[in-house]
Amino acid sequence: MTSTLEINTGTSGFDLDIGDGLAEAVIDHSAVRANVRTLVARAGVPLMAVVKADAFGHGAVPVARSCLAAGATWLGVTRIGEGVELRRAGLTAPLLAWLHDPALADLARAHAIDLSVSGAADLAAVARSHGVEPARIHLKLDTGMHRSGCPGEDWARLVRTSAELERAGIVRVVGIWSHLSHGGEPGAIATHRQLLMFRVGVAIARSGGLRPTVIHLANTAAVQSNPALTRHDLVRVGAGLFGIGEGLRPALTLRTKVVQVRAVAAGRGVGYNHVQRTTRDTHLALVPIGYADGIPRAATGRAEVWVRGRRAPLIGEVSMDQVVVDVGPEPVAVGDPVVILGPGDDGEPTARDWARWTGTNEHEIYTGIGHRVPRRHVREVTDEPATEGAAP
Template identity: 45%
Template sequence: MNETATQLTAPLRARAEIDLGALRANVRALRALAPGAAVMAVVKADAYGHGAVPCARAAVEGGATWLGTATPQEALDLRARAGLPDGVRIMCWLWTPGGPWREAIEADLDVSVSGMWALEEVTDAARAVGLPARVQLKADTGLGRSGCQPGDDWAELVGAALRAESDGLLRITGLWSHLACADEPGHPSIDAQLVLFREMVAYAEERGVRAEVRHIANSPATLTRSDAHFDLVRTGIAVYGISPSPEVGSSADFGLRPVMSLKASVALVKQVPGGHGVSYGHHYVTPGVTTLGLIPVGYADGIPRHASGTGPVLVGGKWRTVAGRVAMDQFVVDLGGDELEAGAEAILFGAGDHGEPTAEDWAQAAGTIAYEIVTRIGTRVPRVYVNEVVGEGGPGVGPGVVPEIIPGYEGDDVAQGSDVKRSGT
């Protein structure tokens, strides 16, 4: 397989490099961990900030046969723009009354139903469009969010869905649920949810449901609970190479590689005396004569303000720490007297191959989870895709073409006619 590594001739203020080769490898690793199950790559929230369309394509190339989104709008956009091979299913699960049921049916999406109101709306839409809906019934086995309660509610929903199926209005394609504490292996709720899920599935099947897939495993359960794999595993953050359970194992421990690297160009380097206040509130004051480096990204770009004074950055081959507060568009690092040129590369996080911090390091610094770190990177930061597939039918970029950047970044200074260097794998 041929791939491309894209290199821009003019540096951007900031960029998120998305390694689609790493994403494909992650999907292959997840397939190997769940050999008896299909893999759903979850690409909700613009693929956790990585770019839904390119990541969906790469996930399918890695062997995913299902794609998952939260909102129907995400799923409809994916169906319209991704150019997916025949047979790739798309599921969406976060519905509200009055949602685009008809459009979802026409786009051949799998829709999740947790209660009678949703079943009534989707069957009405199916009558209107004259096509059966693909419906997955969700059971609340203990997470307490969406999903139908066990007992009478589940019995009513299953019975009504079967009647609608016999009327040709829908096809029950899935039975599913979601684990609450799978990122804490050994938590008693995991076994309790699995027991209840099996009971609710058995009830539905005893009454005639013949679903294509049964699924409850998210990323952590895919990695640590083979008994939760059933017919399909829904892998989200693991697809992007981030460990969902860093206390249990790192990305490398699970055979995964981080997909996103966040980089910026140092905007200014200057010498200042000791006792010089830095950024709003002067929460950092230089201890002596030093040099300061200005990093031109801030909380408007998704850099967490909670990481003020703690966020790590690799600049000039050394780890530096955010000096003072993170502002809307910029923050400062104390270079300790090192003299660097403006335009030097600052790596906020990446795979860690070159000693740079990881998204997990930023999560620790900000008191959050790595999911949030990558997902919150904002629309001012262009996504630059590397290791895109090139070849007949492939979605990659060709020589002399600017790499694909998510729509909405036209204002960034991307050099036209950038070179694209090929490499083989």
């Protein structure tokens, strides 16, 4: 076969009206809202929408608005700066940040951000911060993750000091919480150990004079697997907002377009190091998205994309800015849409497929989508829902 090349002349084949026109991530907020409603119904208690890491790459502010409109009553983030972004956007719902620099406690208080406290150092930093009202804190007990949280042997002392500061009007203990290592496995021994330790920890806190407003433990996996066992006063849902989990709808579609097409004979090496070769006379389509945009290099030789109503495999190594797709004997055209991942309605790959191909989870696939891929929001909520209230 003689190699021929068709070069892009600028016709996209579909509308990419943001950025450089090479790729976009479309976030369907109707899916986000549907997921929130489903999870609220399953949990049977108020829901904290966890919009950390820019809402898993979906866009923190617009996603937070959709979640609140659909029935979430709290927002959760990891870092104080993420919370400040939400406050500056005008969102007033109760808001918790749980992995923070104690030196920024003043900033958190100024923006009405609740802080997680895992030990004496955290508590001291919050107590030193300045504000008219007591600092709002959630005491975190490590029940077995051995990650963040107060170790069990230090819990009684943390409770006692917190109660003293609360009586002095310096802090207000709003919540007590922990995190499950096997949230999707209600029958796991580790889960039952954590549940027992959490119950004991809450009892110690109450016997020490604390009266938290919310006790929270369950994450998305726990809400889906056994909410009655883990839900308490509040559930924290992150992954489920974006369609990660059974019975939920993925909200993000990552798409791009064909920018070059060439006919290539059998046996030709493709890409760096020629890790793959064509096995037949075929057509190769160049797609302008690579590992800088979130396409994992581990997908080399495994992944597929959706083009012209069918799946087609990647061929050759994933490059920083581009991948090559083997589209077979029938050529595609420059400008043809290419779906990298989506909800799977038409057979296109999903984030779950990409996670399987690359040996990771859907969370990493979504959060790995690079910043130079513009996000386009459809069916979003443009104003803060009137049903929200100021933090209680």
